[in-house]
Amino acid sequence: MYIPAHFNEPRTEVLHELIRQHPLGMLVTHGAGGLDANHIPFELDARQGEHGRLNAHVARANPVWKDVADGDEVLVVFRAGDAYISPNWYPSKHELHRQVPTWNYMVVHAHGRITIRDDERFVRGIVARLTRAHEASQPKPWKMTDSATDYIDTMLQSIVGLEIEITRIEGKLKLSQNKEARDIEGAAAALEANGEHDMAAAMRRGAGAKSG
Template sequence: MYLPPQFAAPHVEELHRIVREHPLGLLVTHSAGVLDANHMPFLLDTDAGSGGVLTAHVARANPVWREVGDGDAVLVVFRGVEGYISPNWYPGKQETHRRVPTWNYEVVHAHGAIHVRDDAAFVRGVVARLTRRHEAAQPQPWKMGDAPPDYIDEQLQHIVGLEIRVSRLEGKRKLNQHHQAPDREGAIRGLEAAGNTGLAEAMRSAPPWSA
């Protein structure tokens, strides 16, 4: 990933936050000379292994779990808040007209080794944890026990677990850190007016760049 120093996100806690808040990852694999990409929600366990462990599941009909080798190097991309920045939002544009459009975003790249876990206990655990995580905000959270046991057993037979032992995380937060304060604030106000409050908040939280 191209990573200018002003946009680097070196704090691992910040990278973990982005992954947890935006868990739909893009798994990139390479097999038989062909690149493949699959989208799936991941769970991050920062206490497992030296760099943490990502777990997920895929449909048994998805060939990706048969095509990767045990321990193959893979990449998982997590995209956080993002959005278009209009030069009209910069006060400096009105003075000099020397401003251009851009796109601001947060992204995390997780590099690691993939392991296929085609066993019922592992898959059941992944589904249970994913369910607890994403049902937590519901008024009456759904749980696996709400469905008939034979139905759950049947559904679990149709999926395969994946485990990725993370060896390296890199993060990028491109949030106008290198712009002057008036232009940064103008872009933040423009985003808020457009309804993109998540990106606006991220920009407020990013310290200005100083070389």
């Protein structure tokens, strides 16, 4: 990934938090069938290894777990937000007429080595933890014991676990950091008015870090 210095986010803890907030990753593999991409919710275990570990599961019918071998290199892409930026939102455009449209975004690339975990204990743990994490905000969180035991057992048999040791992690936060402060604020205000609150807030945080 091309990352100009002003868009680089080198802090592992920041990238881990973006993964936690946006856990649906795109798993890119290159196996016997060529390039493939699968969109999968991941669990991050930051305590494992130097850069953390990603855990997930796929349907047994998905050929990806047979198309790769243990130790193969893979890439998981997490997109943490994006938005179109109009040059009309920059105050300097109306004075100098030297701005063009662009697209702001926040992404994390986790490079790693994959291990297939086709065992019931592993997939049961993954499903239980993902369920607890994503049901936590519900008025009455669903849990695995809400369903019949034989039904859950059958469902678990239909999935296969994936474990990815992260060997390298990089992040690109393209938030107009290369613009003047007034232009960043102008674009952030326009995004906020359009309902893009998260991206507007991220741009303002980026501007604060730049000035600090």
